[in-house]
Amino acid sequence: MPRGNELIRSSQRFEKNIARLQALAADAILIGTFGLMIEFLVVVFSCRRGPTGLLITSEEALGVLHYAWMAAGAVILAFAWNLFASWIGASPGRALIRGVPEWEREIDWTHTLRGWFTVLFIEMTFFSGWLITEVDLPSFFTKFSKASNIVHGLVHPSGAVLHQGLVLLVQTVFLAFMATAFAIPPAFALSFAAARNLTRSNRFSRLMYTAVRTGMNFTRAVEPLVWALIFISWVGIGPFAGVLALWVHSIAALTKLYSESVESIDPGPVEAITATGAGTLQILRYGVVPQIIPPYLSFTIYRWDINVRMSTIIGFVGGGGIGYILKPRVDLGEWGQVGTLVLLIAVTVWLMDLISAKIRERIV
Amino acid sequence: MSEGLAIRIEGLGKVFDGRIRALSGIDLEVREREFLVVLGLSGSGKSTLLRCINRLIDPTEGRIWIFGEEITAAKGAQLRRLRRQIAMIFQQFNIVRRHSAVTNVLSGTLGRASLLPSLFLKFPQSEQERAVAALERVGLGGRERHRADTLSGGQQQRVAIARALLQEPKLILADEPVASLDPALRHSVMRHIEALNKDEGLTVVCSLHDVDLVRRYATRVVALRDGHLVWQGRPHDLNRDTYKEIYGTEAEPATNATI
CATH class of the missing domain: 1.10.3720.10 (MetI-like)
Incomplete structure (x- = not known):
């Protein structure tokens, strides 16, 4: 039944294209998030002293980020990474959705763009997370007395x-x-x-x-x-x-x-x-x-x-x-x-x- | 369709997930009352072939007739009616571990049982009596109420044979029925399958590994290699050369002793 085989081949092509799109979307999301985290850190550190001398809150900092521009840039970069994957190595989205191609598996992570991207991404997530949730260790360690009556x-x-x-x-x-x-x-x-x-x-x-x-x-x-x-x-x-x-x-x-x-x-x-x-x-x-x-x-x-x-x-x-x-x-x-x-x-x-x-x- | 043909297979092929080819271009006829053994390495397509015959697996190419009726074209009630004529015995027994031995045997009658009582594990008295008799016949008399997972491997496989018996089939498919049993128990299980063939006149299609067993029980042998039918003949025609052809030169040393 050649018709059956044709159907199978076309459904295979279809699935491969879906996987490509998913990898591209994952890349765009990762790169976009990465860009936004960098912008967030830049905003927070450059506005550390505003005109009134007050620190900017994380909500305010998140409010001024250029989401649309970052998304557009991320889509372009994701496209570029997947287009030039044979020169700069597989993209993180590709690694997540379809797995890394055979010949790249042996390469140490320190020698791939994807490896560095991943490490920096994780570090960025932690630093931005620290600032977004306004982690305040001094209050935590010095102001217990305010809650003492509840605990009592x-x-x-x-x-x-x-x-x-x-x-x-x-x-x-x-x-x-x-x-x-x-x-x-x-x-x-x-x-x-x-x-x-x-x-x-x-x-x-x-x-x-x-x-x-x-x-x-x-x-x-x-x-x-x-x-x-x-x-x-x-x-x-x-x-x-x-x-x-x-x-x-x-x-x-x-x-x-x-x-x-x-x-x-x-x-x-x-x-x-x-x-x-x-x-x-x-x-x-x-x-x-x-x-x-x-x-x-x-x-x-x-x-x-x-x-x-x-x-x-x-x-x-x-x-x-x-x-x-x-x-x-x-x-x-x-x-x-x-x-x-x-x-x-x-x-x-x-x-x-x-x-x-x-x-x-x-x-x- | 000629009289006396149990199975007729024409141009059978199976491709899994559009990539993995398990069977190609199988043409095969099995006459009634034959004990046909299918030989071949693991992964040669034996299980797939057996499962295509009762449509546990849907073939991607070719057609299969069971007693003159095309099962590859059957749907719904017709497919279930055809399956009722084909009992299957598995390498891993595939009995319901949490059910009693007798309930497992009675599940062979599901193809003809009335739906509602069967959903509450209720079966007619006549069927129950037949189930007890079937268990006795395979040497498990008195174990009707034992939970299946308390029985040994050989006993579980005999429960599966009793289940096949109660199905009242015209054809038995046995997929490596003794491969997960102790060598010492293999003949006891094979003899029960042989009895179904000789005494009840059922057609048997059975995949096996062990050449001793093939010679002892088969009336005809076919061999699969990489999804192709590579050899067929009488059991006593099996010799070193045909064996090499079936299993490849690499497999020879390990199985030399049995030839």
Whole structure:
């Protein structure tokens, strides 16, 4: 079938061109970032004393950089590097996306432009990072006294909120449990659609894979805090809003973890069941499901553990649980009571961690 | 299509990922009740050939007929119906490790089982009785409820043979069925496959490494080298020269003793 071979060749060409474009894009991003970091350092050091004698803040310095020009320059330089790669060596983007050509692998990094670029890039990142986050070691080492009353409160917990704290702690644990439990069925169903090894067969399944993966990545990228705000206006302040917020985030996270364990199964039983003439659902039930039950249980317990931690923050905005009474105490500066609540959370998280580790050890 | 032909292969070729050629220009006919052994080095295309026959791998060139029906053109329900006639035995056994021996054997009936009960691991009483009998036949009576991963390698492969038996196939594909077993256990597994061939009248296509086994069980031999069919003949026609042709001169010293 010559037609098949032609299709294969053209798809190969297509993939190679895609890889070239990706390498070019990676180069442009790296070179652009490099240029911006240099400009940032120049701006900060040249403006060290402004007219008022004040230092420029990192936000101001970042605000005056020439992003558009740098991007344009970076694209041109990326093109040039890839064009003249046979003289100056492979570009970092090429090394990342397609790997370095055979003849360049033996060359020591100190003898390549790419090597020097990488080293300088890492150093620049650290220096600019230091200035962008305004690292201030003197304050860190000399001004502890300003925080001493908070620390004092934390280590002298007050008993005033102990009862209420314990009650809400129970709510927190159940909130996390319900969010996890509700997330299992949808995540279980979606995990098969989001596993690469099960979605190669036809166009529809490949499309489904991309759709589910993209949707889940997007959902996971949105903080649970934001989901909490959405659900608080939807169902009102209280633990149920917290359950829903953690539920959405858990579906996305569990789908990812589940589908990765589907991807790492032994393909042997799947082959064997397929060979009996079984249908898709039967292949999943016999070839896939028995292999993924232990990792699924382990990931689910791990997720419950994470949800307990997250529900504290969810409570801050009104999603129920212990976080709900923590926020006003922080605002009022009741550090003793804050200390009690923080201690309760810490002990619970520590216990959950311990128990879930034990159970996971048992299962796997 | 002539009567009595189990498999007919015409111009079969397979290219993986558009780059790696595993098979080219294979023409082969297998008659019913034959015990055909496929010889060849690892990577010569034996596994790919077997998997093309039941479409676990889709060929890129050529056509294959199973008992006169073209499997390379089959889709969906028709493909599953054709696969039901072809049981497969694997080098790594490929049984479901967390299921019991009897559930593994019953999974051979999935091609004809009704969907919903099978998803809950439920099978008709008659099938269950047949599964127990099949396990007894391969010498695993009384181990029905043992979890598959508690069984030894030889026992696991016999569970796989019982599974193939319950599939009620007309054709058996065996991909290096004894390569991961102790040499001492090889005959016990091969004898069960031989019984399927002789007593049940099933056609067997089996890839093997060991020339002793080939001589003992095969009725006909074909050899693959770099994806090409390089030799075919009777098992007793295998001699030093044909062996060199199949395996190349470099492989000779290691296997000298068996020739």
